[in-house]
Amino acid sequence: MKKILTLIFILFAFESFAVEKKTTFTLEAFNEAQKAGKTIVINSWNKSCGTCARQTKILSEAKKDFPEVIFLSYEQTKNKDIAKLLNVDFWATIVVYKNSKEVAKEIGVTSKNDIYSLIEKEI
Numbered sequence: 001m002k003k004i005l006t007l008i009f010i011l012f013a014f015e016s017f018a019v020e021k022k023t024t025f026t027l028e029a030f031n032e033a034q035k036a037g038k039t040i041v042i043n044s045w046n047k048s049c050g051t052c053a054r055q056t057k058i059l060s061e062a063k064k065d066f067p068e069v070i071f072l073s074y075e076q077t078k079n080k081d082i083a084k085l086l087n088v089d090f091w092a093t094i095v096v097y098k099n100s101k102e103v104a105k106e107i108g109v110t111s112k113n114d115i116y117s118l119i120e121k122e123i
Contacts, residue, residue: 023073023075024072024073025082033097039066040072040098043073044076046077046091049092051108055109055115058112058115058116066123077091093106096119106118
C-alpha cells in the first residue's frame with residue numbers, strides 16, 4: 001500500500017513540475033498591451049498545482065496559435081500584489097482583458113477547447 005501511495009504522489013508531483021512556469025507579468029507590459037488594445041491572457045499559478053501545470057501546457061500552445069495575443073503569468077503565492085491588482089483570489093485562474101477591461105475570468109479550467117474559447121471570443 002505504501003508503494004502505491006508513493007507512486008501516486010510521484011505521478012502528481014511530476015505532472016505539476018512537468019512544464020516550466022515563470023512569472024512574466026509586469027505592470028509595464030500589462031499597461032502597454034492595454035494601451036495598444038491587445039487581447040491579454042493572464043494566468044495565476046502555484047508551483048505544486050497540477051491544474052496550473054495543465055493550464056500552462058495549453059497556454060504554451062495557445063501562444064503559438066494566437067500570436068496577436070499577449071500572454072502573461074504570475075505565481076499567485078509570491079506575487080500577491082499582482083493578484084490584488086487583478087482581483088484574483090485563487091491559483092489556476094485565467095483572466096482575459098480586452099480594451100482595458102476584464103472580459104472573462106475562469107478558475108481551474110483545463111480543457112483546451114474551453115481555454116481557446118475564452119481567447120477566441122475576445123480576438
